[in-house]
Amino acid sequence: MSLILSFLVPPLIGFLLISLLWPSQGPLRSQLLIKSFLALGLGLGISSCIFFLWSVAFYPSRAGFAAVEAALLIGLAVILSYVIRTRGGSANPPLGPIANPRTHWILPGCFYTSLVAAAIAFVLSFIRNPHGGWDAWAIWNMRARFIFRGGDHWTDAFSGLLSWSHPDYPLLVPALIARGWVYVGQETVVVPALVSMLFALATVGLLSSSVTVLRGKSQGLLAGLTLLGTPLFIEQGTSQLADIPLSFFFLATIALFRLQEKLVENNRRFLFLAGMAAGLSAWTKNEGLLFLGSIMVTHLMVRVCVREWKVYLRQMLVFATGLAPVLTIILYYKTQLAPPNDLLSSLGSETSLARLADLSRYWLVGKVFAAEMAQFGKGFFSVTFLLASYLFLLGRNGEEKETPDIVAALMTLGTLLVGYFFAYIIIPYELLWSLSTSLSRLFLQLWPSLLLVFFLVVNTPEQAMKPHPPPGKHSRA
């Protein structure tokens, strides 16, 4: 019972917060799917932050933590009901899909079949390997044990003596796991597995529902189906690593920017949520800090190019408001608890400068990047080749291709790739081994966001099959 409760509270907190901030003033159930999947991921992130703050303030006392979350839940519910009662007439019409023609039954049938297959794969993987993959038990779950078992010594988790386990890594996943154990009252391998599964579900759901809202139901189902058909996504999702939660927050940030641009004009509440999602990405893994910097810089570059820097400033003001609370927590953690990062510590040293000047490292990293891109995903055949063929066959959607936030999203993802590339150039470990053990996971972090951009840019099946497409709507890739 307490296990169910521990996983029911975060999405409820997320849902109430999102409903409060949702720009459309339609009924609560409007856009229920996209709200629910955003609520699932953001709610888990918020609960992780609350648990961390609670640990800093009151550990070893565990009594009362559930009461804090319950109070937050009740508070949000009271505020929301007050807001709904005082809203009166609906100033904004409910947001709806851009195009939502009838979808052939085959598409939802295939999507749900894939979803069930993925769920079975999750269960099989959990039975075989309940402690998760190597990094799960050696980093994330081990840190959760330190927090849960450590009492007033819980900060031993960040000891420099554990440098092999990267004690500076952010705490979203370990704090969530420890929080679940606190609710249950004991350690159980079900909690980290559920955290992992819920983030994977939220990622598939958010990708599918956001593309549905922006481009129509069949496009949304195809996007979700492609992600479910990427075995690496399922494999990493079952491994209990932090890459899938990170990919969720990347996706949420980019989707919320797009929703803001496309659907709302008179307020910027989606950007508040985007700021929060970007902050939570940095609370998940250090790569999130690079993402945070990239998204702010690329939006600036794009807006300056189209001479809309005032729009950028207004956007960033709201974005920063959503970001600030999470960023404060990260800054506190990084400056007060976590030891220095091993990669950053080596920057500027003679060896890292020598690595930067070593052209053979660029050649090797470039070669492995290209090979990974070509065979990414562990699918039945190359998903990269498949998507290129799909774009060629269905054509590009003229409306979407040049909107500033799509360009900014592509530039953000490109900047992350460049950042990852240079991280490998200076990495203080054996290069080929580092590439072979981590590159596919880094690509996977970007994969749901890339699929979002892809399915926003490519024609929907309905557009591509129109008897008389208007000029400019069928430009081939």
Place this chain on the structure above:
Amino acid sequence: MRVHHLAAKTGVVLLILFALLSNLHWLLQAAFDPDFPRSDRISQYERRFEGLKKILPPHGVVGYLSHRQAQDMRFDAGTAEFYLTQYALAPLIVIYSSEREFVIGNFGASRVDPEIFTDHNLMQLRDFGNGVMLFRHKTP
């Protein structure tokens, strides 16, 4: 026009086929894994330390000694064992050194040559009978 229609249909069918085949392939691999179902090795490994956990202090730093190298995680078979020991004993911090008051011996199933710990100036406190031992440093 028919060409556009056919091309689009081909694209959608290819995408659906890809997703379903990849999914099925992955599921079959998982379901027909020859090792499946097997009891998970990490839980089994952790159980070896249950007796030790009861007598060690709840927190602090302990040393670690093994007959296997754990210097380089790429090649040393002992690395996983060392990390798993830390995973099992958290929140106690385990360091790969015999220069601590308490030192854990992790020798797997192999017969333990006493020289391996006497050379490190260690005194055996307890042998748990499963390759796990507890030593105390003679000169704290």
